[in-house]
Amino acid sequence: MYGLIHAALRDLILEDHGVETWNQVVLQSGVPSNSFLTMRSYSDETTMALVDAASQVLMLPTNDCLQVFGHYWVARFAPKEYGGLLDHTGGSLIEFFQNLDALHDRLSTSFTEFKPPSFKVKINTANSAVIKYVSSRKGLTPFVIGIITGIGERFDTAIHIDAVDSSNSDQGEVSDILISMASNG
Numbered sequence: 001m002y003g004l005i006h007a008a009l010r011d012l013i014l015e016d017h018g019v020e021t022w023n024q025v026v027l028q029s030g031v032p033s034n035s036f037l038t039m040r041s042y043s044d045e046t047t048m049a050l051v052d053a054a055s056q057v058l059m060l061p062t063n064d065c066l067q068v069f070g071h072y073w074v075a076r077f078a079p080k081e082y083g084g085l086l087d088h089t090g091g092s093l094i095e096f097f098q099n100l101d102a103l104h105d106r107l108s109t110s111f112t113e114f115k116p117p118s119f120k121v122k123i124n125t126a127n128s129a130v131i132k133y134v135s136s137r138k139g140l141t142p143f144v145i146g147i148i149t150g151i152g153e154r155f156d157t158a159i160h161i162d163a164v165d166s167s168n169s170d171q172g173e174v175s176d177i178l179i180s181m182a183s184n185g
């Protein structure tokens with residue numbers, strides 16, 4: 001994946017755990033020190049080696065690590081450089097979810113080699129929806145869950161994940177994520 005994703009993981013660990021922990025993660029991952037150029041695309045193995053190393057050093061299961069990372073990505077990292085894009089992605093929570101493909105489409109002129117995920121929203125009731133996540137990769141559904149809860153915070157809404165139904169194939173991963181939403185006021 002693009003080095004932007006690696007840079008975000010690095011910033012999360014630097015900000016929340018410090019430079020010594022980050023140095024341990026890099027050492028443990030075995031990835032070259034030039035794997036963090038934001039606009040360069042790296043192999044997914046490099047990305048997953050960093051996530052696995054973070055999970056070992058922080059002693060957190062990989063899925064928990066991905067979830068924390070997803071939350072950090074949308075709540076603290078993306079707003080720094082891409083705040084305008086996030087602001088234009090939707091005026092409501094549901095609209096934001098419906099526009100996730102458009103968000104990644106807008107980035108495709110800068111990230112020419114990227115393979116973004118795709119999302120579809122099925123509204124059940126005013127407070128409940130299914131978000132279908134389709135990826136050419138496997139194992140990133142917990143990252144999506146972290147992002148979804150972070151997006152809820154942008155709209156002052158607590159999001160509860162009621163059920164996750166994932167399936168893997170050679171093509172990647174598809175997950176139906178059933179959410180319920182409660183406005184914080």
Ligand code: HEM
Binds near residue numbers: 116140
């Ligand atoms: C403005 C903010 C955002 C930027 C700049 C951005 C950019 C990117 C980039 C560069 C990648 C790497 C793809 C590759 O290298 O092939 C990526 C992947 C991904 N993005 Fe975004 N993204 C943003 C917001 C979001 C949001 C709000 C979601 C919501 C769920 C999301 C979900 C994902 C997921 C799940 C992946 C992993 C790839 C996969 O699932 O196959 N992104 N994004």
